[in-house]
Amino acid sequence: MKQIEVTILGQSYRLGCPEGGEAQLLAAVDTVDREMSAIRDAGKVKARERMAVLAALNLAYQLAERPAAPAAGSATSPAPADAELQALITRIDAALGDDGRLL
Template identity: 70%
Template sequence: MKQLEVTIMGQSYILGCPDGGERALLEAVGNVDQEMCAIRDAGKVRARERIAVLAALNLAYQLAERPLAAATPARSAGQAAPDPAHGIDIEALIGRIDETLGRDGQLL
């Protein structure tokens, strides 16, 4: 796994990235940065933590609103569906985020 340095809302972060996943990670970072900056620039919310939570909710909502592919393969109960547009297992991603946040209790 390699590490990439990225910038979100003017703050630098070092993120782990699986080999070959650089493009997808940079696209995700761009989406998060764009959403967070839009919320900040609207001027109603100032705290970074609140901005991050609102951005996460906005992005999750956008993702949930995407129509599911008609040819989604059957899956067993409890198995998360990958995002058809990106091949991402959303439940696994949420689990990784929860695990990482649980280590230090800090969002940002």
């Protein structure tokens, strides 16, 4: 496994990467860095760990919003339960309080 060094929010990280996966990993790093920078630039969250959690939640939510690709051998995949997802976002927002909103 290849090791590459990346920077996220000004912090360097050494990550393991399978051969041929460098472009995908660098694209993922860029996405995470942009998301964390946007949260930092909003000015409501100061702690790097909190920024990382919010970025992860935002990215997971965006991924959940995408239409699901049909699984091999099945006609359709069930869509995420919108009410459950909205309830989860509301609970996260309540837990964060004034530190920032998920969306």
